Amino acid sequence: MKDIFLSLEVLFRPRGIRRRDVSLVIMKKKIGNMTGYIMILPVVAIISVFTIYPLFYAIKTSLYEILLARPFLRPYVGYGNYLEVIKSYYFFKSLLNSLVYAAMCVFMVTVVGLGVSLLLNCRYKITNVLRIIIVVPWAIPFVVSGVMWKWIFNSSYGAFNGLLYSLGITDAYVSWLGHPLYAKICLAIAHAWKEIPFAAILFLAVLQTIPRELYDAVRVDGGTSWMAFKYVTLPLIKPVLLVVVIWETVIGFTMFDLVYVMTGGGPGDSTSLISWYTYAETFKFLNLGKGAALSILLALIVLAMIIIYLKVIRVEQVY
Amino acid sequence: MLTLMHKKHWQKLIVYILSIVVFIFVLGPLVWIFLSSLQGEADLFVVPPNWIPKKITLDNYHYVFTGKIPESYEVKGLIRSRISQEARYIVPTIINSFIIAIFVMLINLAAASLAAYAFSRIKFKGKMPLYIYILTSRLLPAMAIAIPFYFIVNSLNLLDTKFSIISVHCVYTLPFSTWFLTLYFGEIPKDTEDAALVDGCNHYQAFWYVLLPIALPGLSAACAFSFVFSYSDFLFPLLMTQTLKSKTMSVLISSLSNNPDVSYALISVCVVLAVIPLLFIGFFFRNYIIKGMTIIIK
Numbered sequence: 001m002k003d004i005f006l007s008l009e010v011l012f013r014p015r016g017i018r019r020r021d022v023s024l025v026i027m028k029k030k031i032g033n034m035t036g037y038i039m040i041l042p043v044v045a046i047i048s049v050f051t052i053y054p055l056f057y058a059i060k061t062s063l064y065e066i067l068l069a070r071p072f073l074r075p076y077v078g079y080g081n082y083l084e085v086i087k088s089y090y091f092f093k094s095l096l097n098s099l100v101y102a103a104m105c106v107f108m109v110t111v112v113g114l115g116v117s118l119l120l121n122c123r124y125k126i127t128n129v130l131r132i133i134i135v136v137p138w139a140i141p142f143v144v145s146g147v148m149w150k151w152i153f154n155s156s157y158g159a160f161n162g163l164l165y166s167l168g169i170t171d172a173y174v175s176w177l178g179h180p181l182y183a184k185i186c187l188a189i190a191h192a193w194k195e196i197p198f199a200a201i202l203f204l205a206v207l208q209t210i211p212r213e214l215y216d217a218v219r220v221d222g223g224t225s226w227m228a229f230k231y232v233t234l235p236l237i238k239p240v241l242l243v244v245v246i247w248e249t250v251i252g253f254t255m256f257d258l259v260y261v262m263t264g265g266g267p268g269d270s271t272s273l274i275s276w277y278t279y280a281e282t283f284k285f286l287n288l289g290k291g292a293a294l295s296i297l298l299a300l301i302v303l304a305m306i307i308i309y310l311k312v313i314r315v316e317q318v319y
Numbered sequence: 320m321l322t323l324m325h326k327k328h329w330q331k332l333i334v335y336i337l338s339i340v341v342f343i344f345v346l347g348p349l350v351w352i353f354l355s356s357l358q359g360e361a362d363l364f365v366v367p368p369n370w371i372p373k374k375i376t377l378d379n380y381h382y383v384f385t386g387k388i389p390e391s392y393e394v395k396g397l398i399r400s401r402i403s404q405e406a407r408y409i410v411p412t413i414i415n416s417f418i419i420a421i422f423v424m425l426i427n428l429a430a431a432s433l434a435a436y437a438f439s440r441i442k443f444k445g446k447m448p449l450y451i452y453i454l455t456s457r458l459l460p461a462m463a464i465a466i467p468f469y470f471i472v473n474s475l476n477l478l479d480t481k482f483s484i485i486s487v488h489c490v491y492t493l494p495f496s497t498w499f500l501t502l503y504f505g506e507i508p509k510d511t512e513d514a515a516l517v518d519g520c521n522h523y524q525a526f527w528y529v530l531l532p533i534a535l536p537g538l539s540a541a542c543a544f545s546f547v548f549s550y551s552d553f554l555f556p557l558l559m560t561q562t563l564k565s566k567t568m569s570v571l572i573s574s575l576s577n578n579p580d581v582s583y584a585l586i587s588v589c590v591v592l593a594v595i596p597l598l599f600i601g602f603f604f605r606n607y608i609i610k611g612m613t614i615i616i617k
Contacts, residue, residue, distance in 0.1 A: 035522040036443035043434040043493050044449060050490040051456050054467040061467065119337055126338045135608060137345055139601035141551030143569040144590050147576045148348040151355065151583055159351055162367035173366070193348065198612070205613040240616050254460040257553040261573050278462045283558075291466055299463040306458060 062292035069286060081293035090269065090277055095301075098273040101184055102252035108192040109248050110241065113199025120200060121207045131204075138197040142190075146261035149190035153177055177263055180270035187258050187271055195251070199244045206240045207233070246309050250302055274298055349594075356380070356587035359389060360401065363583055379588045383407055403580040408563060408571055409589040416550050416568040417596060419481050423488045423549040424542050427496045430489075432538060435500030436526050440509065450501070457494040461554050469558045481565045487555050492545040499544070502614050503537035504530065540611030543604040547597060568593045 065077045085091055120127050120134070137145070152159045155175035164170045176182045210233065218228040234241075256275040263271045265280070272280075278298060282291030355363055357375045378389030383406055437443070438450055472483045507530070515525045531538070556567040572589055575581045601608075 034443075036437040036441035036446070039437035039441070039522070040434040040449065042430040043453065043497055046430070046486070046489055047453060047456050047493060050468070050486060051459060051464060054464040054471060055459075057467040057471060058463060061470075115337075116341055119334065119341065122334050124331065124334055124338075126335055130338050130341060132602075132605065133342065133345060135601050135605040136349070136598065138608075139547050139597040140349075140594060141553065141569055141597075143551070143553050143572050144594055145348075147572055147586060147590055148352050150576060151586070152348060152351065154583075157364050157366065157368065157583075159368055166367045193344070197345070201609055201612050202616055205609075205616055243616065250458070250460070254462060256462065257569075257573075260553070260557075261576050264577070275460070275462050278466070282466050288466075288470075295460075295463040295466055299460055302460050303458065 058292045058296055061288055062290075062296055064289050066288040067286060068288065077289070081289045082297070085290055085293050085297065090272065091274075093269060094272050094274045094277050097184070097269075097271065098253050098275075101188060101255070101271075101273060102249050104184065104188040105191050105195070105252040106245055106248045108188060109195045109199050110244055112192065113196050113244065114203055114237075116196060116200040117203035117207055120204050134197045134200060136197070137194050138201075140194060142194060142255075142257035143261050145190050145194045146258045149186065149193070150177065150262045153186050178267050180267055183263050183266050183271050187255075187262060190258055190262065191252065191255065195248060199248075202240050202244060203237060206237045210236050242309070246306060249305060249309070253302060253305070254298065274301075352587045352590050355584060356591050358584060360582040360584045379584050383409060383585070383588050383592070401580050401582040402585065403575075403578060405571075405575060405578060406581055406585040406589055408566070409568070409592055411563055412566045412568045412571045413593055413596075415481065415565060416593075419484050419488065419567065420546045420549040422481075422485045423492060424546045426485070426489050427492050427545040428538060428542055431493055431496035431500055431541060432531070432534075433526070434493075434497045435504050436522075436530060438497070438501045439504040440512065441522065453494050454498055456490075457498075461491070465554050465558055468555070472559060478559060479561050479565050483559050484556055484565065484567070487559075488549040488552060491552075492548050495548075496541045496545055499611060499615060500534075500537060500541055503540075503611075504534060506614065507533055536607050536610060537614070539604060540607040543600055543608055544611065546600060550597060 062081050063076060063078055064074045065081065066074050116134070120131055153161075153176040155161065155173060155178060158173075158176075160176070161170075161173040165173065174182075176186050214232045215228055218232060223231070253273075254275050255273060256279060259265065259271055259273055259276045260279075265272045265276055274294070275298065278291055278294040281287055281294055354372050356379055357377070358369075358372050359374070359376055359378065362369060362372065362374060376389065381387055382389055382402070386404075386407060388402060434453075438446065468487060469478075472478055477483045511533070512525045512529050515529045516522075520528070551569060552567075553569040553573065556565075556570045557573070560566045560570055572586070572593060575586050575589060
């Protein structure tokens with residue numbers, strides 16, 4: 001806009017057009033506005049410096065064999081670290097653990113989040129109060145959520161065990177965090193407790209944009225509530241559903257805080273997720289080359305998952 | 320007529336029951352931790368647990384703030400009481416976390432709003448590729464750059480400072496804030512700013528005097544998001560901090576939970592103290608947060 005005024009002003013100036021002014025106008029038209037570059041400079045600079053350089057450092061480290069036990073001998077091994085990691089006993093097991101955990105989280109968060117948002121969409125007094133309360137777990141850190149649920153699932157004095165025992169469902173306290181499968185489910189519950197409000201609010205926002213006439217049309221045509229849900233609600237919330245599923249998968253796959261606080265790797269190897277092994281390889285086994293290789297592999301796997309998601313669901317209207 | 324009224328009552332009943340279930344699920348753990356923090360250690364170790372606490376004491380809070388050991392821990396007999404000095408570090412670490420989060424929030428506010436203004440209002444060459452570059456840097460998992468970041472910071476001798484944590488948190492919050500604010504500024508009509516530009520402002524003045532006052536709700540939401548992310552972050556402070564000089568709340572809580580010498584009453588106290596700023600933000604900023612999430616999905 002300003003370019004137009006500048007060029008007009010040059011045309012109507014009383015003295016002759018100076019070459020400097022013309023070239024300034026042409027430069028502004030070609031590059032655009034210099035102000036734009038200056039304005040985005042802080043953000044781009046901070047992101048580039050702290051993302052690109054560490055990434056290259058990680059790739060470089062993963063090509064050498066660096067053991068902190070003998071720090072001065074760093075032979076170049078090329079893809080040796082990657083081969084060792086893929087052939088190790090824990091790689092595919094931890095990938096499987098991560099996939100199972102992520103699947104549980106995605107299922108819980110999506111289904112329960114959708115249910116909660118349908119509940120919040122009803123206009124009663126209690127649901128209005130619920131809308132105020134529902135934001136609270138989203139603000140709580142994963143570490144705190146892990147500590148809280150660790151106390152609730154405690155095998156000797158926990159509230160969950162107490163509840164089941166008092167209601168007569170079980171006849172002894174069960175060690176939830178000490179059982180391979182139940183430990184994963186407990187982790188998933190702690191994760192879902194924090195993520196359900198996020199999903200519920202997103203779904204609620206979309207549900208509120210669906211016009212009432214569509215539901216009335218289904219009612220008039222003689223459909224049940226289930227048909228209304230299946231043919232009106234579900235197609236219209238598909239973009240948000242995709243966003244929630246992708247977000248939850250990425251967060252569930254790279255979850256580290258909950259594992260560290262609640263199970264520390266789990267009974268045996270059962271909750272050792274791939275992110276946990278990256279940490280353990282570097283800071284417990286002190287093998288920096290393999291740790292860097294694992295972190296690069298993790299980044300590639302996450303990228304591949306996102307691309308697969310976008311291709312499979314065939315995104316046209318989601319950006 | 321009667322069947323219609325029946326159906327409405329049934330519906331209301333189901334909605335009420337489900338809402339109460341959701342209430343208990345959402346608030347239950349928080350209330351349980353709060354009640355646990357108000358009891359002595361001996362009262363927590365009963366089978367089945369006391370749903371309504373029999374004796375409420377503020378002794379645990381007293382211990383964390385002043386160091387006076389509560390009486391209930393001294394009557395033990397054979398069982399060693401679990402009270403560790405580490406729990407008393409919670410207040411300095413909360414202050415550390417708070418300072419780091421405030422700095423991250425301010426840097427986010429300044430840099431991201433400028434960049435968002437540029438992306439939404441100004442045309443310049445290479446805008447789209449830069450925008451996509453900023454967004455995709457968000458997809459990088461934290462673990463991939465955390466470990467190299469540790470070694471870089473170590474070689475710069477910045478290992479135990481708040482500055483390193485602030486910088487890495489900025490890297491993680493800036494893309495999201497920029498994207499969110501770009502969407503938000505895109506919703507605001509350009510007319511007022513164009514009027515200002517015609518009247519002779521340059522872009523900076525238009526941004527400062529015209530756009531910022533209109534965009535305050537979106538900026539509050541971006542502040543809330545970045546504050547909550549920075550305050551709750553765990554992986555980077557775990558790697559970067561060693562001493563109390565820069566330790567954050569999340570690192571301390573995780574080490575307390577793995578410490579066998581800390582009773583659950585003490586952990587509950589630390590958790591309650593740590594969560595207070597977040598509850599404050601979650602409650603007062605909830606409208607902005609919800610509106611912000613609404614804008615994201617559009």
